[in-house]
Amino acid sequence: MRARGRDRTRDRDREPDADRPAPAAPRRRPWTGSVLRSRLTWRILAVNLLAPILLVGGMLYLDDYRETLTQARLQALRTEADLIAAAVAEGSLTFEVHPETRSLVPGQVITPELASQIVRRLSELTGIRSRLFDLDGQLVTDSRRGPAGRFQVSPLPPLPEPDPMRDWVDEVMVTVSGALDRVYRLVMPRAELPPYTETANPVAADYQEVQAALAGRTMTGAVRRNTANDRVILSVAVPVQYFKQVVGALMVSSDDADIEGDVLALRLAILEIFAAILALTVLMSLYLSGTLVRPLTRLARATDRVRHAHGDHRDIPDYSRRRDELGELSAALIEMTAALSARMDAIERFAADVAHEIKNPLTSLRSAVETVARVTDPDQQRRLMSVILDDVERLNRLISDISDASRLDAELSRIQSEPVDLTRLLGALADVHATTASQRGITVRFVGPRDGRPLMVNGIDSRLGQVFQNLLANAISFSPDGGTVTLTAAREGRFIVARVDDSGPGLPPGKESAIFDRFYSQRPAGEKFGTHSGLGLSISRQIVESHRGAIRGETRTDGAGHVAGARFTVTLPARD
Template identity: 35%
Template sequence: MTVAPKIDTKIDVRDLKSVRDAAQASGGVVLGDDFVAPRADDAMTQRRKRRGIFHLRKSPLARKIITFNLFGLIVLVAGVLYLNPARDNLAYQRGSALVNEVELIADVFEAQLPVNAPVNLMSGDGMDAQMTLENLDLRGGVDVYLLDTSGVVVQKYSDPTPQDAPVPGLELQDRGVFLTNALSAFLQKMAGLFGASDAAITTPDISEQLQGSVAATLETGTWIDTQKDPQGRSFFTALTPVVQQGGTPVGVIALVSAPGELDALVTRDREQLLQMFLIGIVVSIVMSLALASTIAHPLSDLAKAAELGRDRNARKMSPHSIRIPDLTGRPDEIGRLSGALRGMVSALFERIEGNEQFAADVAHEIKNPLASLRSAVGTLRNVKREDHRDKMLDVIDHDVQRLDRLVSDISNASRLDSELVKEEEEPFNLIKTLTHLTEFLGNEAKQKGVDFISDLPKDPIEIMGLEGRLAQVFVNLISNATSFCEDGDAIRVWVRKRENRVLVVVEDTGPGIPDGALQKVFQRFYSERPEQQFGDNSGLGLAISKQIVEAHGGVIWAENIRPTDADIGSEPLGARFVVGLPV
């Protein structure tokens, strides 16, 4: 910020902006930055520099972002654990391997059976079952049972070395399963609290189970089943018949896998999944915090700036009191929101200043007829002659009418903004509206001795807008032209369509407009009329017309009609008002 030097400034007491500019131009007045721009020494800017990710703990939006991101990840992992596709795949692969292995063992026994001699497995006639089983090199801690056709266990073989010798290229890395064990212990504890105890549940001996399965195996052939031991560990049982040449079954081979073998593989798989889940949680939280910081912090700044403007006393509010952070550089909705809020604040202060200026103008305009009334009333008390008294009464009547007209126009002008917002725009035929207006207003002009020329196209021109309000604009322009014209003058209204816009022009052959007043005529309460028409107009008509046209996205301007464009110093031949509206 800088201190402005003292300069000579012309002050218009009726223009509040001029007064404020002069006050800023005087010595000792500090000129602030634009009221919507953040400053380096602003408290909010300093606070943004000091805060970090930990500040997001107070943000409900940040908590929602983290919660929803974690919820999706938790649902995904829970679904994988619940559906358990890894266990199913491992069970299928292990079961297929056991089926192949039990059928291979049965083939070994069948190859040793005599062709035509009788076979008794219990007495050992026909083959040595114990030697055959001992010569098998089995891996994985499996147990092999040989049963006869009556279900009696003939031989049982258990791998004497549960820990298989390592095979190059078939190593399984040893990894901890702490997370899985902890989760399983937790689930078991919860199940113990809400479920029935299984202390009384007993599992039949494996030999008894195999004896009951012999008949089914001899009837259906090879099959496999999954069971659990008393400790809850899963194991596979694969059975296949041993058939002598000729199709006569002599026994059944049963292969029982090591308990918990599948559970260990599934546990390792779940451990890896849970480890990835934990890593995913950490990454999700970090990414959520980063995302939340880019959303929650800017929204918090915008909310605080808006709350500052809402809570501050409006009478003490200044344009430098509210600074909406400039986030328009962001290519997202927050950037759009920042730009919209900055525009709203700017429009708000422009409206406040406009209302202040309007109030000052109203006070100034009302004081003139009031001063005239006070003078006329004071003079009336001392007037003795009847003709002078009648003259003072005429002045009072004229001023009262002027006040009444002024108050009515001020009321209409003050309600215009809200009415323009409330009314709904509709498509209408501009040519039809102008035809009706020119027919009515043309008769009034002709009664005054003014020629009225209407040059309107035959084809309709559809525009979107408020038909009544735009009609008010054209009535005002034509009425003004009529009021400035005298007997023998002419008024011409013509319309032309130019690509995406339409021009409505009102021309007259009146006295024209002073060059210095071409822009002032659209200011409130400004009037450039002959002396005999003083007080007959409030000076709000063109200002209201300009406001209506601009509300429709159009433009309006005034210019003088001259003999040639090159001869700008010549006397004007009349005035021209042009209204441009989008089509």
């Protein structure tokens, strides 16, 4: 009910409940303060590194590139073989005198000395190995062997400039490349190559492509694997012809060192790019982790301090300036902590107020009970029993109002809001109270909107009815006999404004806000003490604010400045 007039001094101090055990909390891993020790950091790194690692792993699988280089190398070997074969045909054949024309004609015999010089010189220029076979399939010359095959000739690469760091990098890259090849071979085995065998006296029958060249055909090339050093040998054989007459076969061959060098160089370039991308990804991941992990950790530690703190602690880090989800989380935690702190303060004040209000009737009840046991006068006993009954009724009313106030928050948060027609609700309440007030000659009027349109709000009709029923009851109780209570409602912009005006003494000066405090009570003169708990206006304000509205009280005055009564104004958001 509405409270006016006198102030009450209440003891709001309450001893903490030290015997109540704290609720069990889940065990959390203590934070060590390092970003690198955060599990979230490692998850971010794993997610960010997975894509580039898989991409680079796929790029380092270069079998298609190796096959392209192999075909290109075979084509180059054929071109070189054609050039050397043409030179041999022009410069190393024997000539005979034609018996009739007495002119020189080439014979079908290759001069070994001339052929060896041509083959060796041209092979050294191109860096390949060339072997020349005659029509009988016998080896005429080999560019890797000296005269008469007495020693083996192998070109040596030039000595590189000493560079320990580069040598170490090359060694590491060769090792990595070999390891990758072994891994890829386990996953995707290569096709088996025919073996290549080096004999002391090779003949044309040892090589299929040489036999085809002696028959006047040129094969695309042969790819074999040298079992001695596990190198791949590429070879091409072409016929040596003079005026379309086959006089021998030239076989050129080379290993895959250049191809593997190109593959290794490409892998090195890919790995260098990958190293740069990896470093950038790690740095960006650490930066991202720092912008996420550190604020989250600070927020977690702050909420943990709030949970274990005794008293008012609201030191939640403020990241609202970030304008992202972390900023929203920080702002939400700050608002939640402030709301919880306010709720705890309200609960403590409410508990202190309840203890104080219940203590008064209990003290009176105890005194009456102790006195009635010693009194023998029947009239005094009846008066004491009447006091006891009044105190019991007062306690019952007080406990009922306290129970309603304590359940109000849970009910308002649980019940779904629905459209409420305030015009119909206020008209019905005015009719009900007009009947009661007519016994004292008080007139209760309701003035609705002029256009007759309904005033719709979102809310709980029973609780909104409780607010206006309390305001009307207060207005009637403070109005003198023959007075007037006016209830008006209208739409003002985006809000519905309802006013309750009475013709009573108005509000005590300076108490316009205090009258909404719990247990603040000031009743009209002559009203029986203890019939109201002082929670009516407090509950009304709680209901209105839960509907995103506002309630205020003020004293009305006439044109001459005299008090004309009190006015309570309720403002609620209109339903569109």
